[in-house]
Amino acid sequence: MQKISRPGFVATRRQAIKSIVGGAAAVLAAPYVHRAYAADDTIRIGYIDQFTGARANFAERAPWVIDQIKAHTKDGLVIGGKTYAVEILSRDSQSDPNRMGSLGNELVLREDVDLLLIADGLAAPALEICDQNGTPGISTILQWEPFYAARGSSPEKGYPWSFLFFWSGADIIKNYTGMWDASGIEKVVGTFYEDNDFGRSFSGGMTASLQGAGFKEVPGGLFKEQVDDFSNQVAAFREGGAKIVTGLVFPQHFATFWGQAQQAGLELEAATIAAAFVFPSGVEVLGDQGAGMSTEIWFNRQLPFKSSLNGQSADEFCTAYEQASGKQWAQPMGYEHAIWEVAFAALKASGNPKNRAAVRDAIADLDLDTIIGKVDFRNSSMKSVANTWVTMGQWHKNPAGSKFPYELYVTNNVTAPQVPIQKEFLPLSKFR
Amino acid sequence: MNTSGPSRTRHVAIAAAVCFVALAVTPMFVSQGNLRLMIEIFTVFAFAQSWNFLAGYVGLMSFGQQLFIGLGAYFLFVTSNAYGINPFWLLPLVFVLCGLFAAAVAPFVFRLRDAYFAISIWVIAEIVRLYISQKDSLGSVSGLPLMVTRDMDRTVVAVSNFYVAAGLAFLGVFGLYWLARRRIGLALAAVRDNEGTAAAVGINVWWTRFFGFVLAGGFAGVAGATYYMSVFHVEPGGAFDPNWMVVMLFIVIIGGVGTVEGPIIGTAIYFLLRAWLSGTGNLYLMLLGAAAVVTMLVASKGLWGIVTKRYGFEPFATRRPSPNKP
Numbered sequence: 001m002q003k004i005s006r007p008g009f010v011a012t013r014r015q016a017i018k019s020i021v022g023g024a025a026a027v028l029a030a031p032y033v034h035r036a037y038a039a040d041d042t043i044r045i046g047y048i049d050q051f052t053g054a055r056a057n058f059a060e061r062a063p064w065v066i067d068q069i070k071a072h073t074k075d076g077l078v079i080g081g082k083t084y085a086v087e088i089l090s091r092d093s094q095s096d097p098n099r100m101g102s103l104g105n106e107l108v109l110r111e112d113v114d115l116l117l118i119a120d121g122l123a124a125p126a127l128e129i130c131d132q133n134g135t136p137g138i139s140t141i142l143q144w145e146p147f148y149a150a151r152g153s154s155p156e157k158g159y160p161w162s163f164l165f166f167w168s169g170a171d172i173i174k175n176y177t178g179m180w181d182a183s184g185i186e187k188v189v190g191t192f193y194e195d196n197d198f199g200r201s202f203s204g205g206m207t208a209s210l211q212g213a214g215f216k217e218v219p220g221g222l223f224k225e226q227v228d229d230f231s232n233q234v235a236a237f238r239e240g241g242a243k244i245v246t247g248l249v250f251p252q253h254f255a256t257f258w259g260q261a262q263q264a265g266l267e268l269e270a271a272t273i274a275a276a277f278v279f280p281s282g283v284e285v286l287g288d289q290g291a292g293m294s295t296e297i298w299f300n301r302q303l304p305f306k307s308s309l310n311g312q313s314a315d316e317f318c319t320a321y322e323q324a325s326g327k328q329w330a331q332p333m334g335y336e337h338a339i340w341e342v343a344f345a346a347l348k349a350s351g352n353p354k355n356r357a358a359v360r361d362a363i364a365d366l367d368l369d370t371i372i373g374k375v376d377f378r379n380s381s382m383k384s385v386a387n388t389w390v391t392m393g394q395w396h397k398n399p400a401g402s403k404f405p406y407e408l409y410v411t412n413n414v415t416a417p418q419v420p421i422q423k424e425f426l427p428l429s430k431f432r
Numbered sequence: 433m434n435t436s437g438p439s440r441t442r443h444v445a446i447a448a449a450v451c452f453v454a455l456a457v458t459p460m461f462v463s464q465g466n467l468r469l470m471i472e473i474f475t476v477f478a479f480a481q482s483w484n485f486l487a488g489y490v491g492l493m494s495f496g497q498q499l500f501i502g503l504g505a506y507f508l509f510v511t512s513n514a515y516g517i518n519p520f521w522l523l524p525l526v527f528v529l530c531g532l533f534a535a536a537v538a539p540f541v542f543r544l545r546d547a548y549f550a551i552s553i554w555v556i557a558e559i560v561r562l563y564i565s566q567k568d569s570l571g572s573v574s575g576l577p578l579m580v581t582r583d584m585d586r587t588v589v590a591v592s593n594f595y596v597a598a599g600l601a602f603l604g605v606f607g608l609y610w611l612a613r614r615r616i617g618l619a620l621a622a623v624r625d626n627e628g629t630a631a632a633v634g635i636n637v638w639w640t641r642f643f644g645f646v647l648a649g650g651f652a653g654v655a656g657a658t659y660y661m662s663v664f665h666v667e668p669g670g671a672f673d674p675n676w677m678v679v680m681l682f683i684v685i686i687g688g689v690g691t692v693e694g695p696i697i698g699t700a701i702y703f704l705l706r707a708w709l710s711g712t713g714n715l716y717l718m719l720l721g722a723a724a725v726v727t728m729l730v731a732s733k734g735l736w737g738i739v740t741k742r743y744g745f746e747p748f749a750t751r752r753p754s755p756n757k758p
Contacts, residue, residue, distance in 0.1 A: 052713045092710065097575075097670030101663030102472055110465030125665040128577050132664050133586060150574035151665065152513075197565060197573040 042085045043077065043353045045343065046107035046116040048126060049336070053095025055121065057279055058141060061333040062119065064321055066090055069340045072309055077344065080351045089113060093120050101125035108135045114353060115346075117339050119332070124150040127162035136360045137162040138342055140335045143169040144385045158383025161356075163363050165342060165375045166335070167390035171415045172296045173205050176272055177213045178414030179294070179392040180244055183425055185269040190242030192220030192233050192249065192257075194275070199248045202274060206246065218242045223253070230257040234264045244270040251275075251282035258286060269427040270294060272392075280328045283395045283406045290395055290406050292431035297393030299334030299372050300408050302422045307371040308341045314371055328404040338370040373419070389416035394425055441613070444748065448606045455598040459591045467594045471662045474597035477699040478655035479676060480683035481604035482648045488690025489612060490644030491624030493546065495677055496553025497652055499560060502671035504530050504653030505660035506564065509576045516580055519661055520592050523654050530653025534646045542641065554674065561672035575667025578660075596658050603651070609692050609748050620644055682720060686727045688734025692748035697735050 047066065049059040066088065073086040089111055093100045104126030107113050116130055116137040123139040128151055130137030139147070139162065147164045148154055180187070189210055193199035199222060210217045218240030220233035234257070237245060245268055249257070254276040261268065276282040277295035284290060301318035312320065317337065318329035342363070347353040349362040366386075367378040377386045392412040398405060411425035459467060483497045507529045512519040541552045564570045581589050611617050619640045622630035627637050660666040679702065687698030705723060709716045731738045740746050 052716075092713065094710075094716075096673070096675065097667055098673060098675070101660075101665060101670070105465070105468040105472070105663060109468050110463075112465065124575060124577075124667065125663050125670070128665040129663060132582055132589075146574045150571070150667070151577035152571075152579065200566075 040354060041082065042087055043115070043347060044087045044089065044111065044113045046111065046113035047088060047090045048093050048100065048103050048107070048116070048118045048120055048123075049090070050095045050120045050122075051092040053093070055095045057281070057330075058121075058332045059119070059336070061321060061325070061327075061330060062336045064325055065333055065336045065340075068320075068337075069309075073344075077347065077353075079348050079353055084353060093122065095120075095122070097122045097125060101129070104129035108133050114356065115343055115359060117343055119336050119339055123147075123164075127151070127159070131159050131161045134161055134356060136346075136356055136363060138339060138346075138363060139164045140166050140339050141332055142166055144382070144387065145169050147385065153384075155382035155385065158385070161360055163377065163384050163386075165338070165377070165386040165388055167298060167388050169201070170205065171390050172274065173202075173209045175296060175390065175392045175412065175414045176206070176246060177209055177215065179272070179412040179425060180215070180270060181213065182412060182414075183270065183427060185427055186241075186243045187215045188218060188240065188242050188244065189215050190218040190220055190233070190237035190240065190245045192230075192245070192247045193222050194248050194250060194253070195222040195224050198275070202248045216240075220247070225250075227253070228256055230260050231264070233257065234260050234266055237261075237268075238264060238266045242266075243268060244272065246272045246274075248274045249276050251279075251285050254282070255285045258289065262289075267429075269429060271428065277395060277408075279330050280404065280406055280408075288397075291397040292394065292426065292428045294392060294394040294411070294425070295408075296390055297331065297408060297410055298388070298390045299331045300393065300410065300422075301329055302409065303371075303373070304420060305369065305371050305373050307337060308368060309337075309344060312371070317371060322403070331408075334372045338372045338375065341370040342366065342368060342375055389419055391416045391419055392425070394423065396423065440747070440749065444606070444609060447747070448602075451602060451606075455595075455602060458598070459594055464587065464590045467590050468662055471593055471597040472659070473699060473703055474601035475655050475659040475662070476679065476683070476702070477695060478597075478600040478604050479652060479659075480680045480687075480695040480699060481608060482652035482655065483677075483680040484684045484689060484691075484695050485608060485651075486644065486648040487684065489608075489617070489620050489624065490641060490648065491620075492641065492645060493550045494553045495550040495674075496555070496557040497648075497680055498672050498674060498676035499553055499557035500530050500534070500649045500652035501656030501659070501676055502557065502560065502564075502666075502668065503533055504656035505666045505671045506570065506576075507653065508657035508661065509578055509666050510570065513576065513579050518584075519578060519580060519657075520596065523596060523657060526657045527650040527654045531646045531650035533653075534649030535642070538642050538645055542638065542645075554677075557672050557674075561668045564668040564672075571667065573668065575665055575670075578664045578666075581661075581664060593658065593662050597662070600651075600655050600658060605692055605696070605748070612692075616640070616643065682724050684734075685724060686734055688731075688736035688740075691734070691736050691740075693739075693746075694734045694736040701735075 049062045050056055051059045070088060076083045076085045089107060091103045091107065093103060100122050107116055108129050113135065116126065116135060118126055118137065118139040119141050121142045123142055127137050127139060142164060144164055144166060145168060153159055191206060193203045203222065207217060218237055220236055254273055272294040274296060277293050283293055301315045303314040306313045307317060321329055321333060345368045346359055346362040346366055349366065350358040352358050363377060365378050367376045373389055375386045375388060380386050391410060391414060393408045394411045395406045395408050398407050409423040410419055410421055411423055413419045413421055479501060486492050486494055504526050507526045508519055508522050511517065511522055537556060541549055544552050565573045619635045622635055623637050623640045631637050660671065683695050683698035683702050686701055687696065688694030705720060709719050727735060
C-alpha cells in the first residue's frame with residue numbers, strides 16, 4: 001500500500017479524531033486536575049450545605065446568604081494589617097452522608113481550604129476529616145448531642161479541630177413541657193411521630209419528660225411515611241381526652257391529621273409540632289387554620305440581635321431577603337449567616353489566617369454577639385461546642401394585605417431568659 | 433483482529449506488569465488530595481466490579497450489594513476501635529467475615545429466584561441497617577469514627593490506603609480476567625448461561641454459584657472497608673445506602689455488563705459526569721439517569737459493547753477460540 005503523506009497542518013482523519021478525542025478528554029478531566037495552591041494572601045473557605053436532596057428546605061435560603069457574604073468580602077479582609085482576598089468554595093452535600101465524606105476530602109485535602117464551614121446535619125464525616133488532617137472546621141444546624149455521639153466524644157473531651165454552635169435536643173423538650181405548663185391547658189398530651197430516626201429519638205425523650213412533669217400521655221405511636229389516614233390517632237386522642245398534640249410530623253401528614261381531627265370534632269388547645277412548623281410552608285398548607293400552631297424557635301425577625309458583619313438587625317436581614325427573593329424568611333437563614341460571622345471573627349482574631357493552629361485557638365476563644373444571639377466558645381462548659389438558645393414560638397396570622405399569611409413569634413423563654421417574649425402564648429380556642 | 437489465545441494472555445500479563453509498576457510509583461508523584469480522589473475512584477470501581485462479577489459472570493442479579501459495602505466498613509471500624517488495631521491489618525479478616533456472612537445467608541436467599549433473590553438481599557441490607565441504627569454500641573444512626581488513625585502519620589495512612597484501593601482495582605481487572613479463564617470461570621459461565629446444561633455436564637450448580645456469591649461479597653466488603661477508611665467515619669444511612677446500588681448499576685450498565693473493561697469506562701464516565709454536573713443541583717441526578725437510559729437504548733451491551741462490535745477490540749476477552757474453527 002502506498003503511503004500518502006500530506007504536507008503542512010492538514011491532518012489526516014485519524015489524526016484529527018485523535019486530537020479531538022484527546023482535547024475533549026483533557027477538557028473533561030480539567031476539574032480533577034489539582035489546582036496550584038493559592039497565594040499566601042488568599043483565604044480559602046469551604047462551605048458545605050444541603051442545597052438539594054431530602055433536607056433541601058433547610059438550605060433554600062443559603063445561596064442568597066452566600067451571595068451577601070461574597071459581596072461583603074469582595075474587597076478582602078484586613079487581618080493584622082494585611083489584606084487577604086477571600087475565596088469561597090461552596091459545595092452541595094445532596095443530603096447524602098457519603099457525599100459529605102467525599103466533599104470533606106475534596107475541600108480539606110484537594111482544595112486545601114484554610115477553614116471549612118458546614119451548615120448541614122450530616123456534618124460528621126467531613127468534620128472527622130478536619131480533625132484527622134488538622135484543618136479548622138465549624139459546623140451548625142446540628143444538635144450538639146449527636147455532634148459528640150457521632151464520633152465517640154463527650155463535652156469533657158471535645159475535638160481537636162472541629163467546632164459546633166447550636167442548641168440541644170434535650171432543651172427542646174424542656175421548652176415544650178414548660179410552655180404547656182405555663183399555659184394552664186389541661187395536662188393531657190396526644191403524641192404521634194414519623195417512624196424515622198428523629199421521630200424515634202424525639203418520642204423517647206418526650207415520653208420520659210412527660211412522665212417527669214406530671215402530664216398524661218395519650219400515645220398515638222409511630223407512623224410510616226406512606227400513611228395518609230390518621231383516624232386511629234384522632235380517635236385515640238379523643239377517647240383519651242387529649243387537649244394538646246405533639247410529635248415529630250411532616251407538614252403534609254399534619255395537614256391530613258388536622259383535617260380529620262376537625263371533622264371528628266377533636267377540640268384541641270395546643271398543637272406543638274417539631275418539623276412541620278419550622279418553615280412557613282408547613283403552616284401555609286393548613287390554609288386559613290395555620291394561626292395558633294406552635295413549635296420550637298431559634299431565629300426570627302423580631303429578635304433584638306444584629307449581625308457583626310454588616311450591622312443588619314434580624315428584621316433588616318429578613319426584609320432584605322424577602323425583597324431580593326420574594327419569599328418569606330425562615331429560621332435556618334439566621335444560622336447560615338451567623339456561621340460566617342463566627343468564621344470571620346475567628347480569622348481576624350487569629351492574627352494570621354493562614355496559620356491553622358492560630359485559627360483553631362481563635363475559634364475556641366471566641367465570644368461573639370451574632371444575628372442569632374451570643375455564640376460563646378470561650379466560657380462554654382463544653383469543649384468544642386457553643387450552646388445557643390432555643391425556645392418556643394407560635395404562628396400568628398398577618399394583617400390582611402400583608403405579603404405573607406403567617407408570622408412566627410417567641411411566646412415563651414423557658415430555657416432562654418435572655419430572649420425577650422414577643423407575644424403571649426394563646427390556646428387554640430382563642431384562634432377559632 | 434482478535435489475537436489468538438496464548439498471545440492475548442501474554443499481552444494481558446504485560447499490561448498487568450505495567451499497571452502494577454505505575455500504581456506502585458503513583459504516590460511519589462501525586463499530592464495527598466489527589467490520592468484520596470483516586471482511592472474513591474478505585475474503591476467505587478471495585479464496588480461496581482463486584483456487582484458486575486455477580487451479575488455478568490455468576491448470573492446472580494442482586495439489588496443489595498450495598499449490604500457487603502456496609503458490613504465490611506462496620507466490621508473494620510468496630511474491630512479496629514474495640515481493640516485499637518491498625519485497620520490495614522484487618523482487611524483480610526474483613527474479607528473472611530463478609531464472605532462468611534454471604535455464606536450464612538446463601539442457603540436462604542438461593543431458594544429464591546430472579547427478582548425475589550434480588551429483592552431479598554436488599555431486604556437483608558435494610559434489616560442490618562435498621563439493626564445498627566438502633567444499637568448504641570455500634571454508634572446507632574450517628575455512626576462511628578475510625579479512632580486509631582487519629583494518632584497515625586497522615587501520609588502513611590493516605591499512602592497505605594491508596595495501595596489497598598489500587599490493589600482492589602488491580603484485582604478487579606486482572607484478578608477477574610485470571611479467574612474467568614480458570615476452570616471455575618468456565619463453570620461459572622456455564623451456570624450463568626444455562627443451569628440445566630451445566631448440571632448435565634457435571635458442574636455442581638449450587639456450589640459454583642455459592643462460590644461466586646461469597647467471593648463477590650467478600651470483595652465488596654473489603655472495598656467498602658477501604659472506602660470508609662478514607663473518610664474516617666461510617667454511618668448506617670450512608671454505608672447501607674441503596675444509592676450505592678444505583679451507582680454500581682449505572683457504572684456497569686453504561687460500561688457493559690459481563691466484561692472486564694466495561695466498568696472501567698463506566699467508572700470514568702460516572703466520575704467525569706459527577707465533576708461536571710454536580711453543580712447543577714437536582715438536575716444532576718436527572719442527567720445521570722438520562723445518560724443511563726440513552727446508553728441502554730443506543731447500546732444495549734454498554735459503551736464497551738460498541739467498541740467490541742465496531743473494532744473487534746477485546747483485550748480481556750475470556751472466550752476461548754473454538755478448536756474446530758480454522
